[in-house]
Amino acid sequence: MSEDVTLEILRYRSELDSEPHFQTYTVPYRDDWVVLDALNHIKDHVDATLSYRWSCHMAICGSCGMMINGEPKLACHAFLRDYRHDVIRIEPLDHFPIERDLVTVMDSFMEKLSSVKPYVIAKQKKALSDGENLQTPLQLMAFKQYTLCINCLLCYAACPQCGLNESFVGPAALALAHRYNLDSRDAGKEQRADVVASNEGIWECTFVGACSDVCPKHVDPAAAIQQTKISASLDWFKARLLPGAHR
Amino acid sequence: MSRRPYTRKVKRSWWLGRRRYVVYMVRELTSLFVGLYCALLVVGLWRLAEGRAAWDGFLDALSSPLGVLFQLVCLAFAAYHSVTWFALTPKAMPLAVRGEPVPAKAIVGMHYGAWAVVSLIVLIAAGI
Numbered sequence A: 001m002s003e004d005v006t007l008e009i010l011r012y013r014s015e016l017d018s019e020p021h022f023q024t025y026t027v028p029y030r031d032d033w034v035v036l037d038a039l040n041h042i043k044d045h046v047d048a049t050l051s052y053r054w055s056c057h058m059a060i061c062g063s064c065g066m067m068i069n070g071e072p073k074l075a076c077h078a079f080l081r082d083y084r085h086d087v088i089r090i091e092p093l094d095h096f097p098i099e100r101d102l103v104t105v106m107d108s109f110m111e112k113l114s115s116v117k118p119y120v121i122a123k124q125k126k127a128l129s130d131g132e133n134l135q136t137p138l139q140l141m142a143f144k145q146y147t148l149c150i151n152c153l154l155c156y157a158a159c160p161q162c163g164l165n166e167s168f169v170g171p172a173a174l175a176l177a178h179r180y181n182l183d184s185r186d187a188g189k190e191q192r193a194d195v196v197a198s199n200e201g202i203w204e205c206t207f208v209g210a211c212s213d214v215c216p217k218h219v220d221p222a223a224a225i226q227q228t229k230i231s232a233s234l235d236w237f238k239a240r241l242l243p244g245a246h247r
Numbered sequence B: 001m002s003r004r005p006y007t008r009k010v011k012r013s014w015w016l017g018r019r020r021y022v023v024y025m026v027r028e029l030t031s032l033f034v035g036l037y038c039a040l041l042v043v044g045l046w047r048l049a050e051g052r053a054a055w056d057g058f059l060d061a062l063s064s065p066l067g068v069l070f071q072l073v074c075l076a077f078a079a080y081h082s083v084t085w086f087a088l089t090p091k092a093m094p095l096a097v098r099g100e101p102v103p104a105k106a107i108v109g110m111h112y113g114a115w116a117v118v119s120l121i122v123l124i125a126a127g128i
Helices: A035-046 A107-115 A137-141 A144-148 A154-158 A160-164 A171-181 A189-196 A210-214 A221-241 B019-050 B052-063 B065-092 B104-125
Strands: A004-011 A021-028 A065-068 A071-074 A088-091 A098-100
Touching: A004 A035, A021 A035, A035 A088, A065 A154, A071 A154, A071 A210, A107 A171, A144 A171, A154 A171, A154 A210, A171 A189, A171 A221, A189 A221, A210 A221, A210 B019, A221 B065, B019 B052, B019 B065, B052 B065, B065 B104
Parallel strands: A004 A088
Antiparallel strands: A004 A021, A065 A071, A065 A088
């Protein structure tokens, strides 16, 4: 006898719906299926109008983030077997406008991400012929963890501050700023500080810690933000207290 | 076809649904009691400046059942606040010695150690 699983999926099609509503689907249960497989089954065999983002099916691309029973998760990383005998309720990521069904509008994040200049700002222009910028394993270790971010935005959906204050730069962008600030090849800390050390930057964070709990790549953005708070505070004091310092 | 994205509002009860948010809100609430106890200390200084009778009155108020209850509640919340803060310190203050990260337990342990030393100094200074 084959088993079934019931999925309640939040639907919103702006040309048809004035507001989102849940639609129930039944899919066959497979021990090795993740929620994304169930969504693909619906798309291919039940209802082709269902919209959602996905690409790699292996927790690398960061496209299939959604709320699964109220928790932000990658649909490719959430096995049906972990929700046995439950109705699985699937919604688009919290704290983002819904474009269509499970697809969210990510424009605000893209702007925040670019605002922290997430790239190496070199100390000095260097000709290609001068060779590569060398880095020791120790220097790499200082920031490697923060390079693992896949921009899946689960942290934004988990963070209550992101929901309560739209202008908060948010966990992933701040963790990436920290990643470049810690990079021995980088000299852009001061340029990033205008955004990072502002009220809408690190100081909007109240250390709920949910961003790190839900991160599928164990980036630990909460740690990055707290470390940036300490570093920004020290910079603030140094700029005012050290002899000859000026701002 | 024009776009019409839908924005869902955050409910006032957002923190009630998940344990991690409830724990966070309780931690935020503890700050209120830590603040109240600080205010109590300020009142104590103020009474001390007013003279012996005022100071004795303040001490009597502290040792009344209501005063003791208030201090016990503040102690419980302050302890909760401190313990949860110490648990978070390895994230905020990661240490490395000769390139090797110091284990989280050691960082938390150092905070408890510092707490014990400061408490001892306070007790010695108070002559207890």
